[in-house]
Every structure is written in structure tokens, then in C-alpha cells.
Amino acid sequence: MKKLLIIDGSSLLTTSYYGNLPNSMKFAKTREEKALHYGEILQSKDGLYTNAIYGFLTTMFNLIKSAKPDYFAVCWDMGRNTFRRQEFAEYKANRKETEEPLKQQFKHMQQTLEFIEVKNFMSEDFEADDYAGTLGKMFQEDVQVIYFTKDEDYLQLVDGNKSIVWMPNKNPQDFYATFSMMVPNYLPKDVIEYNEDVLMKDKSLKPFQIIEFKGLSGDSADNIPGIPGIGPKTATALLNNFNTVDDIFNFIDGKDKKSIQKEFKAKEISRCPIEKLQSGKESAKMSVKLATIKRDIPLDVSIEELTYKLNLHALARILKRLDFNVEKFMSKIN
Secondary structure (H helix, E strand, O other), rough: OOOOEEEEEEHHHHHHHHOOHHHHHHHHOOOOHHHHOHHHEEOOOOOOEEEHHHHHHHHHHHHHHHHHHOEEEEEEOOOOOOHHHHOOOOOOOOOOOOOOHHHHHHHHHHHHHOOOEEEEOOOOOOHHHHHOOOOOOOHHOEEEEEEEEEEEEHHHHOEEEEEEEEEEOOOHHHHHHHOOOOOOOOOOEEEEEEEEOOOOOHOOOOOOOOHHHHHHHOOOOOOOOOOOOHHHHHHHHHHOOOHHHHHHHHHOOOOOHHHHHHHHHOOOOOOHHHHHHHHHHHHHHHHHHHHHHOOOOOOOOHHHHHHHOOOOOHHHHHHHOOOOOOHHHHOOOO
């Protein structure tokens, strides 16, 4: 079956930036202290920051070499004022401002991909995962979709063998050994693969329950509230007995605390703060909505437009412009 590789560009570029910083910045305690060492970040001769671009391209070519995709796309976040902010003003309000050397590289990375004829998807209205999810839904009946990201929101997109998630992991051997499994030999270095079986083994959840889980326990990274007082273990136990947030509330609505506790005990759901669960209904429903990846963005694109056809001449030119080792990078894709 042909493959479509979709990279979460914002996730990969950010990871590449922080993974390739000088030690002086890694050990700095404040943003002001970090800023004093911006000059030590990898740069081109004309002063363009390149450490994140370098890491992005290195990882991208490793992924391509392993996945051998027939089709390829990169999806991006453009800002935080997406449609979710209209639902909940505090969505991602806890995020710090992007550091200037990273901010500059977002634009240059996107331009680099366009220059070498890789399709980018982004807008101010939607997030990278919305574009990725929409593309996956459009084409997963015809090709296998591989999502690459560190964002666990994408796990809701796992769908049999039609859509899987590749996620960076520094110890794949330990991860798979936990489940008495071997690391699949087709995976790139330091990557694990989530299909439905691995997801159930690791999270004890089905793909659609990733959304429901965040509806209950929230997500501090995105400032999704969930229900305060409902932690990950309780959320998982509830979902193992009731498929969805709606099912949970259909079960408890109209019952008093004692009867709920009795029935929860019979289902081996312990340490569940009943009052917080009952009072958190609206917060849970809103959180489910926030956590749900939008998969119906109107996109006028065909699978043929995503055909992987790297412009090698353009790539060599841009690598030289960035002062990267052209031969080293070209060898990664040949």
C-alpha cells in the first residue's frame, strides 16, 4: 500500500531547536540569561539562525528514508488565536512567547520546504493537527497515513493499519520491552509506532478515548481544564468502564453520591471525587470539544499534489545557502 507521511512541523522544529542549543543556554535559568547566549546558536555566515532547521532536515530525511513515502506533507501552527480560543479564551494561555531565534526559523523552514517543493499546510484559524487530521481523513482509504509528532493529541487519529503515529522516543527498546515486544525493524532511530494495539497496551485507551481522557483529566500543556480533581488514573478507570464522557454522565445523572460510590466500587473505580465529577460536567464537555482534532477543513488538494518529488537541485542550493554540509545531507536521501 502506498504511504502518506505527514509531519507536525511545529512540533519537529521546536524539538530540533531545543535539542540543538549550546549548553550555556540549556543551563540558563531565565529568558534574559538565555538571550545573552543567542550568539552561540548555530548560524549561517550571514547571521541566520539554523540550529532548528538543521535538526528538522536531519530528522525529516531519516523519516523519509525509513518510511519511503509516496506522498508527503508538513503541517504548521501559525498562532494561538485559532477557533479554539473562541470556545475557551484561556486555551494555550499558559504558553510562553516563542524565543526569537526559533521564531525566525519557522518562516525560513517553511520557505525552505516550499523551495524544495514540499507542500506546507497552515492558517491562523486552525492548528497543525487539524490540517494533519483532515488530510489523513481525506486519503486514508487509499493510502496508509503515517503521522510524525511528539504531540499525543495525534493518537486520536490512529485507525487500524490505515493511520498510525510515529513518535520520538529516546528508548524504544525499553518502551517495547515493557510489552514484551521487539522494536519494529522498519522504524527510524529513536522512534516508536502507535497502532491500536500499542496504544491500548501503553495507555489502556482506544484512539477516540484520547479525546475523552483529556475531557476528564485535562491537558496542562494546552491549558485544557478537564475536571479538577480527576487525575489520569481515575480518568482511565472511568473510560475503561464507560466509553465516553457522555456515557459517564448518563450513568451518574440523577443519582446520589452514595449510590454512585457503591456502583463505582463494584466496577473497581476507586478514589473518584464524586462531587467534583458531578460539578464538572460542563467543563468536561467543553474540554472534549477543545481536545478534538478538526478533520473537515475544506481543502482543495488531491493526493497527486502531495507526491513526494524532492527537487534535489533546489535542495543543494538551499543547503549551501545555510552553510550546511551539502554532501552529508544529500547522502541521507540517496
